[in-house]
Amino acid sequence: MGEIIEINGPIVTVQLPAVRNGEQVRIGAIGLLGEVIGLDGERAVVQVYESTESVKPGETAEALGHPLSVELGPGLLGQIFDGVQRPLPVIMEQSGDHIARGLAVPALDRARSWPFEPRGDLSAGDAISGGAVLGEVQETATIRQRILVPPGIKGELVEHAPAGEYTVDQVIARVRDTQGHIHKLRLYHRWPVRRARPYRARVHAADSLLTGQRILDTFFPLLKGGKAAVPGPFGAGKTVVQQQIARWSNADIVLYVGCGERGNELVDILETFPQLTDPYTGRSLMERTLLVANTSNMPVVAREASIYVGVTMAEYFRDQGYDVVMVADSTSRWAEALREVAGRLGQMPVEEGYPAYLASRLAAFYERAGRVETLAGEQGSVTLIGAVSPPGGDFSEPVTSHTKEIVRTFWALSKELADARHYPAVGWDESFSGYVDIAARWWAEQIDPSWAERRTQALNLLAHADELGRIVNLVGPEALSQEQRWVLEGAALVKEGVLQQSALDPVDSYCSPEKQFALLDLVLKVYEQGRELLRLGVPVEQISRLPVMGSVRRAKSAYPSDRVDELKAVDREVREAFDPIRMEYSAAEEKTA
Amino acid sequence: MKEKEYRMASAARGALLFMRGVPNVALGDRVVVRDHQGRKRNGQVIRTSQDVVLVQVFEGTDDLDLQRTWVRFLEQPFELPLSPDILGRIFNGVGEARDDRPPIVSRLTRNVNGSAVNPASRSYPREFIQTGISTIDGLNSLVRGQKLPIFSGSGLPHNRLAAQIVRQAKLPGEEADFAIVFAAMGVSYADARFFEEEFESSGVLSNVVMFVNLADDPPMERLILPRTALTAAEYLAFDLDRHVLVVITDMTHYAEALREVATAKGDVPARKGYPGYLYSDLAEIYERAGRIHDRHGSITMMPVLSMPSDDITHPIPDLTGYITEGQIVLGRDLHNQGVYPPVHVPPSLSRLMKDGVGKDYTREDHPRVASQLYAGYTRALEARNLASIIGAEELSERDRRYLSFADAFEKRFVGQGEDEDRSIIETLDNAWDLLSILPPEALSRVTEADLAKYHKWETGSPD
Ligand SMILES: Nc1ncnc2c1ncn2[C@@H]1O[C@H](COP(=O)(O)OP(=O)(O)OP(=O)(O)O)[C@@H](O)[C@H]1O
Numbered sequence A: 001m002g003e004i005i006e007i008n009g010p011i012v013t014v015q016l017p018a019v020r021n022g023e024q025v026r027i028g029a030i031g032l033l034g035e036v037i038g039l040d041g042e043r044a045v046v047q048v049y050e051s052t053e054s055v056k057p058g059e060t061a062e063a064l065g066h067p068l069s070v071e072l073g074p075g076l077l078g079q080i081f082d083g084v085q086r087p088l089p090v091i092m093e094q095s096g097d098h099i100a101r102g103l104a105v106p107a108l109d110r111a112r113s114w115p116f117e118p119r120g121d122l123s124a125g126d127a128i129s130g131g132a133v134l135g136e137v138q139e140t141a142t143i144r145q146r147i148l149v150p151p152g153i154k155g156e157l158v159e160h161a162p163a164g165e166y167t168v169d170q171v172i173a174r175v176r177d178t179q180g181h182i183h184k185l186r187l188y189h190r191w192p193v194r195r196a197r198p199y200r201a202r203v204h205a206a207d208s209l210l211t212g213q214r215i216l217d218t219f220f221p222l223l224k225g226g227k228a229a230v231p232g233p234f235g236a237g238k239t240v241v242q243q244q245i246a247r248w249s250n251a252d253i254v255l256y257v258g259c260g261e262r263g264n265e266l267v268d269i270l271e272t273f274p275q276l277t278d279p280y281t282g283r284s285l286m287e288r289t290l291l292v293a294n295t296s297n298m299p300v301v302a303r304e305a306s307i308y309v310g311v312t313m314a315e316y317f318r319d320q321g322y323d324v325v326m327v328a329d330s331t332s333r334w335a336e337a338l339r340e341v342a343g344r345l346g347q348m349p350v351e352e353g354y355p356a357y358l359a360s361r362l363a364a365f366y367e368r369a370g371r372v373e374t375l376a377g378e379q380g381s382v383t384l385i386g387a388v389s390p391p392g393g394d395f396s397e398p399v400t401s402h403t404k405e406i407v408r409t410f411w412a413l414s415k416e417l418a419d420a421r422h423y424p425a426v427g428w429d430e431s432f433s434g435y436v437d438i439a440a441r442w443w444a445e446q447i448d449p450s451w452a453e454r455r456t457q458a459l460n461l462l463a464h465a466d467e468l469g470r471i472v473n474l475v476g477p478e479a480l481s482q483e484q485r486w487v488l489e490g491a492a493l494v495k496e497g498v499l500q501q502s503a504l505d506p507v508d509s510y511c512s513p514e515k516q517f518a519l520l521d522l523v524l525k526v527y528e529q530g531r532e533l534l535r536l537g538v539p540v541e542q543i544s545r546l547p548v549m550g551s552v553r554r555a556k557s558a559y560p561s562d563r564v565d566e567l568k569a570v571d572r573e574v575r576e577a578f579d580p581i582r583m584e585y586s587a588a589e590e591k592t593a
Numbered sequence B: 001m002k003e004k005e006y007r008m009a010s011a012a013r014g015a016l017l018f019m020r021g022v023p024n025v026a027l028g029d030r031v032v033v034r035d036h037q038g039r040k041r042n043g044q045v046i047r048t049s050q051d052v053v054l055v056q057v058f059e060g061t062d063d064l065d066l067q068r069t070w071v072r073f074l075e076q077p078f079e080l081p082l083s084p085d086i087l088g089r090i091f092n093g094v095g096e097a098r099d100d101r102p103p104i105v106s107r108l109t110r111n112v113n114g115s116a117v118n119p120a121s122r123s124y125p126r127e128f129i130q131t132g133i134s135t136i137d138g139l140n141s142l143v144r145g146q147k148l149p150i151f152s153g154s155g156l157p158h159n160r161l162a163a164q165i166v167r168q169a170k171l172p173g174e175e176a177d178f179a180i181v182f183a184a185m186g187v188s189y190a191d192a193r194f195f196e197e198e199f200e201s202s203g204v205l206s207n208v209v210m211f212v213n214l215a216d217d218p219p220m221e222r223l224i225l226p227r228t229a230l231t232a233a234e235y236l237a238f239d240l241d242r243h244v245l246v247v248i249t250d251m252t253h254y255a256e257a258l259r260e261v262a263t264a265k266g267d268v269p270a271r272k273g274y275p276g277y278l279y280s281d282l283a284e285i286y287e288r289a290g291r292i293h294d295r296h297g298s299i300t301m302m303p304v305l306s307m308p309s310d311d312i313t314h315p316i317p318d319l320t321g322y323i324t325e326g327q328i329v330l331g332r333d334l335h336n337q338g339v340y341p342p343v344h345v346p347p348s349l350s351r352l353m354k355d356g357v358g359k360d361y362t363r364e365d366h367p368r369v370a371s372q373l374y375a376g377y378t379r380a381l382e383a384r385n386l387a388s389i390i391g392a393e394e395l396s397e398r399d400r401r402y403l404s405f406a407d408a409f410e411k412r413f414v415g416q417g418e419d420e421d422r423s424i425i426e427t428l429d430n431a432w433d434l435l436s437i438l439p440p441e442a443l444s445r446v447t448e449a450d451l452a453k454y455h456k457w458e459t460g461s462p463d
C-alpha cells in the first residue's frame, strides 16, 4: 500500500515503493484506475483514467502488479467499450446514465457460455505453441472466433476440452512447458496493450481495401494492411468517411475507435449498424463491428489508452486470420492527451506544446498496421485509418505533418469543397496514395484493363481544369478557347458525376467497383465525344445545355450497384443526343468544304 | 475541518491563492475566502498536495492582504441547490441569487461539474425544431438535443438572432414548450437587459432561468458559470422532463478567463496562448447537451461566441466547431448590406440535420433542396467573383442566371424580418422559387421527380 502525495488534474504522485513503470495502480478511497508513467525514487507518477475530483493527499494507492491489458476472447463483437475496455452497457446497468468512477468491470461477460468446438487434429501429447488454434467458437452468425494459445506459451498439450458450452473463465486446455509448469488456457487471454502482438512474418499487402467510395477506391486506393490518414478541418467530413468505411469496406472485422469525439456519433453507429446489412455477407453490420469510445467529455488519459486498446483487439482478430480495419477518430485528440500529460510532467515542449516524442509515438502506432503471416501460419491484416483534426485546418501543424510522413494513403479533406457541399470533400490535389500500382493490378484483373489509364485521365482533367480556373479568375472566361471551356465542363462532370457521393443517398452511399469504373468511363466518354463535336465547330454551350448532361450527372443515383448494365446504357443515350448535332455540323462542314 | 479557517495563504497570483501546510484537502473542493474587511469570495481547489494547496478564487485575489486573509475549506465540491423554483430566477456564476429574492432552499443539490454521460445511454437526436428562420430550418436544421453554436463577431446581431430563435422555436404541430436556461458571461448590462426584456415581452419569463455574469463582474466566475447553468438545465431536462433550450453567451469570454488562469498556473500553451486542454474543457460543457434513453426531456444548446477579428480559425471557434454538431456563421458583408439575419451560408453546417428532416419530419425533398441550394449558391458566388473582375455584361447567360440567383437568395431566402416566423413549408417553397431561376440540367442534387413536381422553369432572360 502506498500513499497519495499530490494531485494535479489527472496526474497523481504517489509514494509507492517497488512499483514498476507501466504498472496499473488503484488510487484513493474510490479506487480510480491509473498507470505509472514515471518513477522518482520511491515516488511514482501515475496518470489516472478517471476524474480525480474529490481525491485527497494521504489517501491510499495500490499497485496491481500488471500493465494495462485487454481481455481477448469471445464476446468482443458488437460491444462498445470505454477507453480501458470496460463495457459501457454494463457500466450503464451499474451506474445509470452517467459514468460513475472507480467501477471495476471485466470486459468479457463471465456468465455467458459459448459453444466451443475443439480442433479435431489436436490431441494430448502434441507439441503446441503461442498463436496455435485450439478450437473455434461461433461468436456471431458470420464470425467464428479462433481460440488461440496465448503468444509466449510453448510446450506439450496435456489436456484438450471436448466440444461443449464453456464460459470464458473455464479451462479448455492445459499445456506443460519445458520447465514442467502447467498453463491453464481459457477461452480468453490477456495482452498488454502497449506491446504489439507477435506474428511469424510480415507479408506484402496486395489486396485492395474496397470501401465503396469512389474518391477513395478509384482515386486514392488503400490496401488491406495499409495505413491511411484523413486530415481535415472541422465539419469537412472525416467522421463520415470513417463511418462509410466502417459500413461498406470489404473487411472481416471493423474496429471503430471514437477517441475524444462526440457521444452522438457513437450512438449513431449503435443505432444504425444493427439495422444495416453487410454488402458482402448479407448479415447485420454490428456482427462484425466493435466500438471503443472515449468521447470528448470523458477523461483525457483514457483517451491516450483507447487507441492502444483498439489496436490490440485488432491484432487479436488478425492473429485469427482475419482482415481487420481499425478507424480512429481522431488521432489528434490522442496526441493532445499525450501533450496534456507531458505538460503536467513538466516535459519540454518542442512544437505547439507537443513533446519531442510525438513523431515516434505516432510512427510506432501506425507500425502496428500490416499484413502478416500469423503464428498459426495463416494470413491476416490490420489496416489503420486515422482521422487528423488540425487546428485551424492548418496541415503544417505537428500531428498532420508527422502523420503525413508515416502513412501511405492520405485523404486530404478541403474546407472549400466541404463548404460547397462537395462530399466526400477529399481534395484531388493534396491527397495521395502510394498503393496505386498494386491496386492497379487488382482493378485490371477484376474490373477493367484500362482502369489505371482512365484514372490518370480523370486526374489530369481535374488538374488541367484547376489551372484554367486560375486563369479565368485573372482574366475572365473570354480568354479561354472552346477546347479549354470544354475542359472545365468535363472536370465539372467528373466532380459531379463521379467524385461527389452522398453518404445519405441510399442508392449511391455504397458503390461497387464495377459501378465505380462504369461511371468514370461514362463521364470520360462524354468528355471525349464532346471534344469531337467541338472540332466540328459545335459551341460548348450547345452541348452543356443538352438534357442528357443532367442524366449523366444523376446516373450515380439512378442506378444502384446491382444495375450497372443499365448504367452502361446511358452511354448510348449520350450518343443519341450527340449524333444529330454531329450530323448537322459535319454536313455544314462538307458544304463549306 | 469544516469550521476551521486557515490563515496560511503564502502567495497570491492573479486569481490563484497558494496555501501552505493545510493537509488532506480534496481536489475540486469549494473554498470560502474571507478578506480583512470580512468580505467573502468563492474559490475552488485546483491542485493539492500535502505541502501546497492551490486555490482558484473566482473573484480574484486583488487587494487581499495575505496576513489577514482567512480560508475555509467546505469539504464538498461546488454544488447547486435545485428545485422547480429556479424557473423565473436570476443567479450569478456560483448559483447565488442576484435578483434580490431569497436563495433556493432544497435538499437536492448537484455537483456543478456533472459527470460524463455514458455514450451507451444517449439516444440520437432527430426531432426537427422549427425556428422559423429559413437559413436554419431549410439549410442547417436544428434538432432537439443538438448543440449548434452561433459564430459571430463584434457588432453583429447574434443577440437578436438568438432572441428570435428563443421566441420562435417549436416542434411543428406542437405548442412551444421549451424551458430556457440563459447563461451570460462578460456581456454588457445592455445586452443582459435586452434578453430580460425579450423574455418578459414574449411572456416566457416564468420558463427561464438566468445565470448572469456581466462585463464588470469578476471574470473568473465565468469558469464555473456554464457548469452551474448546465446543472440547472440537466435538472429541468432529466428530472422534470422539460425540453430545455440553453443559450450561452459569450463563450469567448469563458475561454479568455480560462487562458488567464492557465497562464498564471504556468500551463504549457498550445495556440495563441490558450492551454492544450481548452478542447477537453469546452467539450465538458458542450457535451452536456443531448438526449438520454427513456428520458422525456432534452437539452438543446445554442452557444454564442464572437470570433476574434472575425477569424474562424481562431482557437475558440475552431475548437468549438470540432466539438459541436455544426455552426451557424454570421457574416459581416451581409450585415453591412443590411441583410438580417446575416447568416453566411457556405461555412454554416448542421450535422444532425440528416436524420431530422425529410419525409418523416419536414418534407420529402428537403435534404436534396438544401444540398442543391448550397451547390447553387457556391457556384453563384464564383460567378459573382468573376463579374467583379470582368463585369457582369461579359458573363455567359448561364452565369448571369447564377448572379440573379445569388441576389435573390440573399434577399429573399437569407433575409427575413425579425418577427417573421416562416414555416418549413414556406421555406422550402421559397427555395424552389429561387431554384427555378436556374435551368433543370444544372440541378444535379435533386431528382427528376423533384424537378417535375416543384421546378417552375421558364426559359428566357434571367432579368
Ligand atoms: N459523404 C458525405 N455525404 C453526405 N454528407 C456528408 C458527407 N461527408 C460529410 N458530410 C456532411 O458533413 C458533415 C460533417 O461531416 P463530419 O462530421 O464527418 O466532419 P468531421 O470532419 O468529422 O468534423 P469534426 O472534426 O468536427 O468531427 C456531416 O454531418 C454531413 O452533413
Ligand SMILES: [Mg+2]
Binding pocket: A238, A239, A240, A261, A329
Ligand atoms: Mg468528426
